[in-house]
Amino acid sequence: MNYLKSLFGQLNTVHSVSLASYKLLKISGNDVESFLHNQCTNNIKELRENVFQTNSMLSNKGIVEAVFLLWQKSDLEFYALVEENSFDSTLERFNRYLISEDVEIEPVSNNYSFLIGAHSHEGIKGIFMGESGFLTLEENKEDL
8 A cells, every 4th residue: 555655646647556466356236335334444335436435444452454445336336455465364354244245245357457646537536545536447458
């Protein structure tokens, strides 16, 4: 997250960020909003389509177990960008509390990059570490 945060200091340009040290989770289903609202520290019910927020999950003792970017693609589909070194524990933490909700949590291919900057015209708007900007998730194209 420090690398992403450092890029927000240069919002007058657009940067492409490889997800090599991050992994992406797709979290979807009919109960996804209430499930995430109950698991995360921020008010998920205030998120709207194409808006992201920095989020975290706490243990029962109030210790931070995971920090990630969460954005809402649609009413039934969210994505979480998680640092690779905490991905497995974050996925396990989500699954631990998934009991009877209609929610599916699945890793997404690492074949994506983010475009970050103030001028990303079709970006996902939000605030990351106190700085506003846009994120756009793009599939990487292999050179032919």
